[in-house]
Amino acid sequence: MFDLNEQISNWRSTLTQSETLDKSDVDELESHLREEVENLTAQSLSEEEAFWVARHRLGEAGSLAGEFSKVNGRRFLWKRLFWMTAGVLLFLVIGYIAGVISNAVVFAASSGGLKGYPLGLLGVIVRSLILFAAVILLYFAFRQDKSGRFARLAGSLPGIILLAAGAASAALFVVLGRFFFPAATARMMGVRQYGQMVLVQAYVDLVWIVLLPIALTVLLLILWALTRARQTT
Amino acid sequence: MTISKDLVAASATPLILSILAEGENYGYAIIKRVRELSGGEMQWSDGMLYPVLHRLERQELIKSFDRNSKIGRRRKYYRLRKEGIRTLTKQRRQWTIVYSTLKQLWENEPCLI
Numbered sequence: 001m002f003d004l005n006e007q008i009s010n011w012r013s014t015l016t017q018s019e020t021l022d023k024s025d026v027d028e029l030e031s032h033l034r035e036e037v038e039n040l041t042a043q044s045l046s047e048e049e050a051f052w053v054a055r056h057r058l059g060e061a062g063s064l065a066g067e068f069s070k071v072n073g074r075r076f077l078w079k080r081l082f083w084m085t086a087g088v089l090l091f092l093v094i095g096y097i098a099g100v101i102s103n104a105v106v107f108a109a110s111s112g113g114l115k116g117y118p119l120g121l122l123g124v125i126v127r128s129l130i131l132f133a134a135v136i137l138l139y140f141a142f143r144q145d146k147s148g149r150f151a152r153l154a155g156s157l158p159g160i161i162l163l164a165a166g167a168a169s170a171a172l173f174v175v176l177g178r179f180f181f182p183a184a185t186a187r188m189m190g191v192r193q194y195g196q197m198v199l200v201q202a203y204v205d206l207v208w209i210v211l212l213p214i215a216l217t218v219l220l221l222i223l224w225a226l227t228r229a230r231q232t233t
Numbered sequence: 234m235t236i237s238k239d240l241v242a243a244s245a246t247p248l249i250l251s252i253l254a255e256g257e258n259y260g261y262a263i264i265k266r267v268r269e270l271s272g273g274e275m276q277w278s279d280g281m282l283y284p285v286l287h288r289l290e291r292q293e294l295i296k297s298f299d300r301n302s303k304i305g306r307r308r309k310y311y312r313l314r315k316e317g318i319r320t321l322t323k324q325r326r327q328w329t330i331v332y333s334t335l336k337q338l339w340e341n342e343p344c345l346i
Contacts (some may be wrong), residue, residue: 028260028283028309035306036262036279061279067284071291 002048011055018065019079020072033058065110082223089216090138091170096209098130127172135167236275245277245285247328250313250321253295257312260286286311294320 008030015026033054039052058064069076106123112123236244261284261336267275289295294317300310313321 025283029280031306031308032261032279057279059278062281067281071284071288
């Protein structure tokens with residue numbers, strides 16, 4: 001049995017997958033399609049025939065997306081920039097949260113009597129566990145995303161390899177940056193001088209930790225406002 | 234006879250502006266009007282019209298607004314703006330020149346076809 005509404009919602013979802021069409025574009029096209037179907041059924045075509053003819057006349061999803069990209073092109077550049085910035089900010093936030101929790105655990109353990117290498121190891125383990133948990137959490141969060149784009153990426157073998165490579169390089173970056181390099185440096189320059197260096201860095205880091213997220217948040221808000229402005233005009 | 238792609242693209246703007254000069258209208262009806270006027274000779278791929286409408290709106294030649302039809306369907310209507318009227322006048326002059334030039338040539342020359 002042919003269900004017009006079901007067919008139209010399928011057709012809508014293929015159009016929505018294209019980045020260059022937004023909701024109001026698809027609404028307008030749907031209104032056109034429905035009117036054409038009504039017109040054709042009045043000329044004694046069946047609903048199913050009318051749907052396929054109307055759909056064909058409107059043009060294939062790919063060529064429609066191409067036509068729309070000529071007008072909508074720049075708006076989607078902003079959108080993409082928005083998500084990139086959001087990704088960087090998210091990564092920083094997760095990194096900070098992991099750092100703070102691991103510092104807290106290290107502090108608690110050191111007041112409990114733990115010292116030296118085991119203490120450092122504990123910090124790294126806590127940090128890695130939090131990052132790992134964040135990756136898993138994000139994976140499940142994106143699996144439920146509405147457009148299904150992320151789900152498609154995570155569902156294919158190259159997509160899984162890409163995601164795994166991304167997660168592994170992030171973990172490697174953290175382990176190298178936060179454990180291996182400081183450890184090597186401390187051995188080289190002596191623990192006392194290294195401690196002084198860490199103290200200086202801690203103050204400089206404080207400025208960065210505060211300023212960078214603020215700058216990125218402001219950028220995010222500007223980009224958000226730009227995509228909004230372009231959608232309403 | 235089908236009109237070539239280039240000619241369709243070039244004539245889309247004056248056609249849309251002229252139809253909107255008759256009064257505000259929406260996408261489906263604009264396409265229907267073109268089809269009727271050309272006796273079915275000008276076949277647009279229907280989806281092509283909307284990006285053109287949106288471009289004209291961005292150029293501030295036309296303005297869109299939502300309105301419910303009698304049967305309760307929400308439609309996006311378009312109407313001409315002042316700048317659109319100005320552009321239409323210019324385009325009309327240009328197309329008239331092209332048309333009259335070709336016409337003179339085809340009338341005065343012995344027909345070779």
